[in-house]
Amino acid sequence: MLYDLRLTIEYRYDASSDRTRNILRLLPGDVAGVQRLVQRRLTIEPQPQERRDGRDFFGNETCMVAWHRPIDALMLHLSARIERFEPAPLLDLSPPLEELHQELIQMASIAPGSPHHFVAASPRVRLSPKITDYGWDCLETTAEPGVTVLKAVETLGRALHRDMSFDPEATDVDTSPEEAFENRHGVCQDFAHVMIAALRGIGIPAGYVSGFLRTFPPPGQPRLEGADAMHAWVRAWAGKQLGWVEFDPTNNQFAGSDYITLGHGRDYGDVAPVRGALRSSGGQDSEQAVDVLPLEISAPR
Template sequence: MIYDLTHRTLYHYAEPARFARHLLHLLPRAREGQRVLDARLEIAPLPEKRFDEVDYFGNKLTTIALIAPHETLEITLRATIAREAPEEAPHAATLAAVREAAAFAEFTLPTALTEADAAISDFASAATANESDAFGAGLALMGAINRSFTYRPGVTSVATTAPAALARQEGVCQDYAHVMLAALRALGLPCRYVSGYLRSGDATRGAEQSHAWVSLWVGPEGGWVDFDPTNDRVAGADHATLAWGRDFEDVSPVRGVIRGGGRHRPVVEVAMLPAMGS
């Protein structure tokens, strides 16, 4: 399936921003099952400086600097992405084998947002008590989180930790993902936070906006498998990956330091639609 993707972020500043420097994780990366046929960022006003790099996790990282005073900032990603769904369930290694694999040690360690407390550890153990392989554990945890949580925008923030989200049992896709990450890591399984998009129009949560889910390493043969706990489904052809890291902090789509600007709140619009003829 080929998608046309548009992601527009608009800032209206209450007073002119006199200087701004932003880091953008807004250009999608290629990965197994995903080809980026075209991707470009349109930025208004045009930044005085722009640098494009690849970050530590292999994501595309764009740095922009706006020196002239500006009252709005609009960043639009336009991309064409070819996405293929995995053909069959992956061959997953046992939980013990996955735990012992050292290659992805970095993704087994907790972060500030995904530090597990006793409640998360208990939740993880209970949800996966009957599972023997990593894929099964992923499915079980995903389902348990989805059933426990109520999707409710506005009650959490980008700084909400996994224990806080689990305690509330409500939140948005980022909170679902952080709880699942914390639980998987409490089990010693390597997993990563994935930011991206969900096909528009379906009866899913998280479409028409930035989305987030979890990727779990299920063993050397199965590799990385993506789980979307917000929608209780294995991510496939309807999900387009933007970037991944250990948690949201590694891949926040837009982060920056601005001087002036006053109060502002971003307006985000996302559309991921099948390309004409796809």
């Protein structure tokens, strides 16, 4: 499936900011066996006085930008064309959960894709006894004895979808997984962080995926421009034979051809689309608009 992707992020500052510096993770790329980049363009206004493109430890593409003069607004616009491949049928080649630890300790590599980086706590996802207990309880009540790793991932993701409510007003970008879990409300970032904490707690390496999800308007209703949003889901290591699998607890499904990957890491902090520092006073406002359009209904370029 070919998609046209458009993302606009705007910031407006109460007072002009001086010496602004950001790291942008807004450039989708190739993901082996998952997606292929056809073309892309990132426009930054005002034009930065410094720009350096590169990659971070996990292989995500980064764009480091800086301004050494006052600016009172910032606009980031991404346009890209991505081919997302239809996933192959997911065969359960994963080991029983109790055997995963043995496979993990046999993994000698500490390359960026190694599951060893995704086992322990990370800056935004601590190991929580309450969330770990919830994970074990889900397996005991809904999964058969000798559950495989893949089935454990699916069981936990579906349980979180059942037990948590999507609520864009309940949390913000700094809400901890413990708080979101305690209140059972949150957005996709919270669903993903809670699931990651639960998976790590029961011994399954897990990380965070940032990207986009094609959405569908209600039956009979026109599609609204900018109605899509940036999205987050979970990747989990299901053993050396099956490798990494991706599940979206917010929407109760494995990630498929409607998903476009932007980056991945241990938690949101590793893939934040805009991160940096500025010197200013007062507050700021921001707006975001996303369109994920199948090519056959995409507007002419």
